[in-house]
Amino acid sequence: MGIIRILAPYLTLLRPNLVQNHQLIMARRLYASRTIGVDKNVWVEFTQLAADYKAVNLGQGFPDFSPPQFVQDAFCKAVSGGPQMHQYTRAFGHPRLVKSLAKFFSRVVGHEIDPFEDVLVTVGAYQALFCAFQALIDDGDEVIIVEPFFDCYQPMVLMAGGTAVYVPLRPKGGSSVLSSGDWVLSAEELASKITPRTKAIVINTPNNPLGKVYKVEELQMIADLCIKHDLLCFSDEVYEWLTYDGAKHVKIASLPGMWERTITVGSAGKTFSATGWKVGWAISSGKLIKHMKIIHQNSVYHCATAAQEAVSHGFDREYELFGTPESYFQQLPATLHQKRQKLASCLRSVGLQPVMPEGGYFMITDISSVNVDLNDESTKNESYDFRFVKWLIKEKGLATIPVSAFFSPEHSKEFDKYIRFCFVKEDSTLEAAEEILRKWSQKE
Amino acid sequence: MGEEENRGGRMSYTRRILNAFGFTCRSFPTNCRRFCTSQSVMASRHTHAKRIEGLDKNVWVAFTSLAADPSIVNLGQGFPDIPPPSYVKDALAKAASVDRMNQYTRGFGHPSLVKALSQVYGKVYSRQVDPLKEILVTVGGYGSLFSTIQGLVDEGDEVIIVEPFFDCYVPMVRMAGAKPVLIPLRPKPGKKTVSSADWYLDPDELSAKFSSKTKAIIINTPNNPIGKVFTRGELQMIADLCIKHDTLCFSDEVYEWLVYKGHQHVKIATLPGMWDRTITIGSAGKTFSVTGWKLGWSIGPEHLIKHLQTVMQNTLYTCPTPLQEAVAQGLLLNYKLMGQPDCYFSSLAEELEGKRDHLAAILQEAGMSPVVPEGGYFMLVDVTPLNQDLSHMGDDEAYDYKFVKWMIKEKKLAAIPVTAFVGEESKEQFEKYIRLCFIKVDHKMSMGKNVPPFISFWFAAMETNLITF
Numbered sequence: 001m002g003i004i005r006i007l008a009p010y011l012t013l014l015r016p017n018l019v020q021n022h023q024l025i026m027a028r029r030l031y032a033s034r035t036i037g038v039d040k041n042v043w044v045e046f047t048q049l050a051a052d053y054k055a056v057n058l059g060q061g062f063p064d065f066s067p068p069q070f071v072q073d074a075f076c077k078a079v080s081g082g083p084q085m086h087q088y089t090r091a092f093g094h095p096r097l098v099k100s101l102a103k104f105f106s107r108v109v110g111h112e113i114d115p116f117e118d119v120l121v122t123v124g125a126y127q128a129l130f131c132a133f134q135a136l137i138d139d140g141d142e143v144i145i146v147e148p149f150f151d152c153y154q155p156m157v158l159m160a161g162g163t164a165v166y167v168p169l170r171p172k173g174g175s176s177v178l179s180s181g182d183w184v185l186s187a188e189e190l191a192s193k194i195t196p197r198t199k200a201i202v203i204n205t206p207n208n209p210l211g212k213v214y215k216v217e218e219l220q221m222i223a224d225l226c227i228k229h230d231l232l233c234f235s236d237e238v239y240e241w242l243t244y245d246g247a248k249h250v251k252i253a254s255l256p257g258m259w260e261r262t263i264t265v266g267s268a269g270k271t272f273s274a275t276g277w278k279v280g281w282a283i284s285s286g287k288l289i290k291h292m293k294i295i296h297q298n299s300v301y302h303c304a305t306a307a308q309e310a311v312s313h314g315f316d317r318e319y320e321l322f323g324t325p326e327s328y329f330q331q332l333p334a335t336l337h338q339k340r341q342k343l344a345s346c347l348r349s350v351g352l353q354p355v356m357p358e359g360g361y362f363m364i365t366d367i368s369s370v371n372v373d374l375n376d377e378s379t380k381n382e383s384y385d386f387r388f389v390k391w392l393i394k395e396k397g398l399a400t401i402p403v404s405a406f407f408s409p410e411h412s413k414e415f416d417k418y419i420r421f422c423f424v425k426e427d428s429t430l431e432a433a434e435e436i437l438r439k440w441s442q443k444e
Numbered sequence: 445m446g447e448e449e450n451r452g453g454r455m456s457y458t459r460r461i462l463n464a465f466g467f468t469c470r471s472f473p474t475n476c477r478r479f480c481t482s483q484s485v486m487a488s489r490h491t492h493a494k495r496i497e498g499l500d501k502n503v504w505v506a507f508t509s510l511a512a513d514p515s516i517v518n519l520g521q522g523f524p525d526i527p528p529p530s531y532v533k534d535a536l537a538k539a540a541s542v543d544r545m546n547q548y549t550r551g552f553g554h555p556s557l558v559k560a561l562s563q564v565y566g567k568v569y570s571r572q573v574d575p576l577k578e579i580l581v582t583v584g585g586y587g588s589l590f591s592t593i594q595g596l597v598d599e600g601d602e603v604i605i606v607e608p609f610f611d612c613y614v615p616m617v618r619m620a621g622a623k624p625v626l627i628p629l630r631p632k633p634g635k636k637t638v639s640s641a642d643w644y645l646d647p648d649e650l651s652a653k654f655s656s657k658t659k660a661i662i663i664n665t666p667n668n669p670i671g672k673v674f675t676r677g678e679l680q681m682i683a684d685l686c687i688k689h690d691t692l693c694f695s696d697e698v699y700e701w702l703v704y705k706g707h708q709h710v711k712i713a714t715l716p717g718m719w720d721r722t723i724t725i726g727s728a729g730k731t732f733s734v735t736g737w738k739l740g741w742s743i744g745p746e747h748l749i750k751h752l753q754t755v756m757q758n759t760l761y762t763c764p765t766p767l768q769e770a771v772a773q774g775l776l777l778n779y780k781l782m783g784q785p786d787c788y789f790s791s792l793a794e795e796l797e798g799k800r801d802h803l804a805a806i807l808q809e810a811g812m813s814p815v816v817p818e819g820g821y822f823m824l825v826d827v828t829p830l831n832q833d834l835s836h837m838g839d840d841e842a843y844d845y846k847f848v849k850w851m852i853k854e855k856k857l858a859a860i861p862v863t864a865f866v867g868e869e870s871k872e873q874f875e876k877y878i879r880l881c882f883i884k885v886d887h888k889m890s891m892g893k894n895v896p897p898f899i900s901f902w903f904a905a906m907e908t909n910l911i912t913f
Binding site for chain 2: 028029030031032033034035038039041043044047060062063064065066067072075076079080083084085086087088089090091122123124126127130134135136137138139152155156159160161230232261269273274275276277278287288291294295297298299300301302303304305306307
């Protein structure tokens with residue numbers, strides 16, 4: 001009856017597509033339009049390449065040493081704990097963990113944080129960012145992203161139906177840019193990007209990939225604009241404990257008028273060198289967290305229990321030891337400070353120009369002085385740093401990440417002569433990299 | 445369905461969809477006045493995105509807090525209080541002691557886990573399942589449903605959902621801007637509902653639900669909450685409609701191993717023409733009694749899975765490593781035992797069958813009508829025979845909601861109201877049923893009977909309260 005009529009438009013399309021053994025192609029588009037333009041991913045590409053060539057991996061940002069003993073012990077204890085450690089816990093965050101986080105961060109921020117209203121535990125800081133964008137960014141909203149930016153911000157804005165507006169950190173005047181502190185945001189340029197449709201600004205301090213640690217004056221400038229234009233602020237602070245040379249991490253949420261409009265994102269993975277645990281959180285005023293909870297309860301609902309229990313013990317220990325030499329939050333940056341120096345000298349010794357990061361896991365290096373023949377047909381149409389990184393993996397067995405991946409399409413051309421190294425690695429890994437670079441520079 | 449590439453145009457499109465569904469924009473109470481500073485009023489700029497409108501209610505959030513009182517025996521939320529097999533816990537401890545296992549792994553699934561899944565399901569499906577292209581590891585079955593719906597369901601699509609449904613299907617479909625089209629399982633005419641097999645899907649009624657906008661149908665077998673295990677014939681009927689109308693099928697099979705004697709779990713993806721249009725969802729939590737590990741997976745053809753992978757890389761990127769490694773070990777161990785009595789995939793079902801039968805017997809003795817499930821770990825109970833008068837609790841809630849609240853308060857026993865799993869129009873059909881979970885510990889009671897403690901406790905409570913059941 002009507003079946004033929006219903007099927008007819010599909011049949012004509014289907015027939016040319018039908019092959020043997022029921023290979024289907026649906027007559028209409030399969031994928032949701034929210035996935036358009038967000039399918040490419042720099043990590044998937046470069047992680048695979050590094051693995052394929054068994055390169056010395058200073059690319060993706062994770063430690064190749066273990067988490068500290070006390071969190072590992074806490075995890076083992078949780079695993080062998082009662083049966084409730086292996087079953088669902090509270091959806092918005094394991095009670096013990098949200099209490100530990102609230103207690104710890106109330107002291108840091110100088111604001112009483114309610115563990116059940118103001119904290120949401122997520123699957124890594126990544127998912128906290130996802131909840132923030134999905135809950136608060138709507139079709140047509142504009143989101144200002146300060147570049148260079150951790151690459152996920154842009155597709156997350158897009159998936160939420162928003163429009164990304166970019167403002168670059170620029171090296172301030174003068175040719176030698178030796179520190180991440182030399183990269184600054186222009187207040188005028190930032191203000192000029194704000195329109196009536198601007199909903200939020202995303203900042204990351206300490207910054208990935210640059211390592212910039214925003215000073216209080218810089219954050220105040222951003223805060224003033226947020227308050228003046230009634231914007232939200234998403235502050236990605238996953239590297240908050242990793243500052244060097246006396247740089248101080250400042251939480252923008254602690255500035256006057258900012259608590260109620262700022263979502264601060266943190267990460268147990270970066271805090272306790274356990275990136276594979278995927279425990280993160282968002283802390284903000286209850287009225288913003290409330291909206292994020294709705295996304296969370298309709299996407300993953302719960303996070304794994306045992307890891308949350310272990311992270312909670314980690315924070316309780318650090319609460320007691322805060323500011324003392326036994327604190328992991330003192331020890332880790334001290335260790336990384338030394339690795340940072342090691343990598344920087346090694347890069348300088350082969351004629352490269354690293355930009356010393358004030359914080360974080362990474363160091364970017366200017367490669368414009370390097371002369372290599374990148375005669376790889378397969379990468380012909382890519383930007384210089386992408387081509388250079390691929391060449392470095394294939395020819396020298398050293399993996400890094402191209403920095404233009406952290407810039408918008410409109411600005412990436414200006415920054416395609418930098419590559420990013422991760423120095424949160426065992427000394428043996430750094431030495432292996434040093435060896436490769438030394439051999440290479442000797443040949444030239 | 446237009447190609448909505450123009451982002452600016454989508455705003456009004458969303459609004460049109462919302463209006464078409466009759467969703468009034470129930471704005472959240474603006475508590476902004478509490479936060480007014482001397483500098484600014486924050487009201488209108490900080491509104492939430494439209495996609496979360498009307499999605500704030502959640503039966504678990506409501507009832508979990510009510511049942512949290514330790515004096516209450518909680519048969520509500522579906523998680524085991526029997527311990528998981530010791531080898532999975534050991535595998536987790538072992539994995540966490542390896543440095544590399546505490547750092548990021550492959551985003552779409554830890555290599556050893558996707559390989560183990562490929563082996564187990566290769567056997568189950570009798571086909572090659574590509575570990576890298578046809579599998580995505582997610583944060584629980586829940587995360588799989590989310591990736592599937594976000595990856596494949598668009599604004600303006602319709603998605604058919606069979607009632608009663610696991611409650612997240614509807615809000616997830618709505619969050620994707622699509623319209624849930626509901627169809628209830630109905631009791632077979634003339635039959636008392638004593639088994640989950642007494643419910644069926646009417647083929648004509650189902651057929652009428654398909655339209656040119658139907659993108660997918662979501663099925664759940666074994667079903668939560670009824671426990672129905674769809675037969676091959678029933679799945680064939682659904683498959684025929686999917687093929688005829690060229691739709692996708694999202695098959696939630698998290699309870700796939702929990703099927704009781706006399707019944708067989710059939711995977712709709714194995715029916716002719718269905719592999720290419722089906723995403724099948726599984727769960728480590730339900731497979732190994734470790735719901736707190738929150739790991740699940742989606743299995744399907746590359747041309748569908750790749751869109752779920754896109755969602756994954758833009759939502760949480762990767763799942764925890766040591767947990768994935770431990771699940772891989774558990775799967776490999778049981779893969780070798782498949783078909784043998786000590787394979788956990790079948791031994792758990794045997795253990796639960798005893799608990800199922802116990803609970804059903806006790807409920808019958810207490811004068812209620814249990815619906816014996818063919819699969820899963822839930823049981824519906826028809827409380828009509830008790831004739832409990834709840835008119836003192838007002839009339840703004842369905843009977844089962846009131847009954848459960850009354851039962852928690854008066855009898856110290858928690859269950860879940862079944863109308864949480866159905867749409868408005870089907871509420872009347874289901875409001876005399878409550879859902880109990882029976883994957884709970886058996887203690888040998890000194891009463892001399894092997895009576896699960898929650899039931900004895902309840903009996904004791906009933907007696908002291910001079911019940912009128």
